[in-house]
Structure formats: C-alpha cells, structure tokens
Amino acid sequence: MAMIGVQEGSDMDLDLTLEAVYEGILVSGSVLVPVTGECSRCLDPLAYDLEVDVQELFSYEEPSHDGAAAGEDEEEQHWIEHDMIDLEPVLRDAVVTALPFQPVCREDCQGLCSECGIHLADEPGHHHEVLDPRWAGLQGLTGKDSLTES
Ligand SMILES: [Zn+2]
Ligand SMILES: [Zn+2]
Incomplete structure (x- = not known):
C-alpha cells in the first residue's frame, strides 16, 4: 500500500538545463512535484511540494540489441x-526514489494513542489509567493475604 505519491495529472515544476556533452545530452536541474499521502504515524492527510534533484545523461548511441552486450544495467x-x-x-524514477518510506506530517509527530486512537498531539499528557496486567496480578495477591497487616 502506497502511503504517499504524486497524484496523476499533477503539474511538475521543471527547472532543468540541457547541456550538450560529448556523449550526448546531460539533463540536470530540479523538479518540484506536489506530493500527497498520509502520515505513517497519525494517518493525517499530507500534502507538500517535493523538490528532487535530477541529473541524467542521454546518450547518442543506440543501445546494442545483439544480445551479448545487453547487461543488467x-x-x-x-x-x-x-x-x-x-x-x-x-x-518518475527520480521522484519515486525521493519519496519517503515513512512519511510524517511533521518530524515530531507523536502519532496515535495505542489505546484509543486519538491524536496525541491534540491532547498533551494524554494517558490511560491502565494497569499493567502484571501489576494487576500483584494487587490481587496483596489484597488476599496482606503481609503488612498482621
Ligand atoms: Zn502525523
Ligand atoms: Zn488514549
């Protein structure tokens, strides 16, 4: 499931320079694309512009299709x-590579409460009075035969 991506039909803001070099044409510059998705921590919708550096060489030489020269790369x-x-x-490759694996709405996003699912950022200090089951067990023990009262 892709949590983030570039919506189809989005306008790309291209700032590219094409340079004629010996081997071909060197394309370099940057691309600005609007990215939308959701925060991987709190699932809030995200939308921001991603700037990606691009540098790629386009060669004059046709790729050889005689089999032997066809390599993995x-x-x-x-x-x-x-x-x-x-x-x-x-x-497309440049943008996809630059997309974060775990997008967050902001760096210090605290995500959702694991108990009730509210945004922790909305309620500072939010917590639940949930006793650790291990402590709950101990409480039961001390309740039955209390060692302090004797
Ligand atoms: Zn978030
Ligand atoms: Zn909660």
Missing part, C-alpha cells in the same frame, strides 16, 4: 531517439 541508461529525449521515466 541497460535500463539505467537513456538514449536520444529520433532526436528526442523522453524525460518522463527519468523524472
């Missing part, structure tokens, strides 16, 4: 095809 490479570069997979 072939998909890591990007190529200029018909004088066009396809930025979408590059940007």
